[in-house]
Amino acid sequence: MELGLITILICIVIYEIFEHLILPLFWMIRYRKRKSSYGPSGIIGRKCIVKRWDGESGKVQVGSELWNAIGKSPLIPGDEVVVQDLEGLTLRVSASERLQG
Known part of the structure; x- marks a missing residue:
């Protein structure tokens, strides 16, 4: 027992x-x-869609969020871009490889 x-x-x-x-x-x-999906490390490198663009700045949609963005490429609404950096609440973006090549 x-x-x-x-x-x-x-x-x-x-x-x-x-x-x-x-x-x-x-x-x-x-x-x-x-990899964290929050904060700078989670957003850098993500693809997003241009919603509005005027010269070198505009608005892009990342997931369901609308962000202010700046970039040197001439972009039009609907273009796909990649987030390169985060500066405060503004994203620095560049045209995706599909648009560049």
Whole structure:
């Protein structure tokens, strides 16, 4: 009878160690390698669509958000651009490779 109780307690302790130490470490390491989708690192390099453009500035749509943008390429609404940098709340964009080549 005591051997069965000891076996059950050992199983519970092993389960708790696995649940509270090993699994959280595994998930932390796994998701730490993911690129953030928030902040500058998440937006730089993303493709977006020009909504309005006048000279060297305008508005672009990144996902469901509308951003102020600046760029040196002559662009028209509907063009696809790539975010090169983030300056405050303004994106620096350039024409995508499809438009350049």
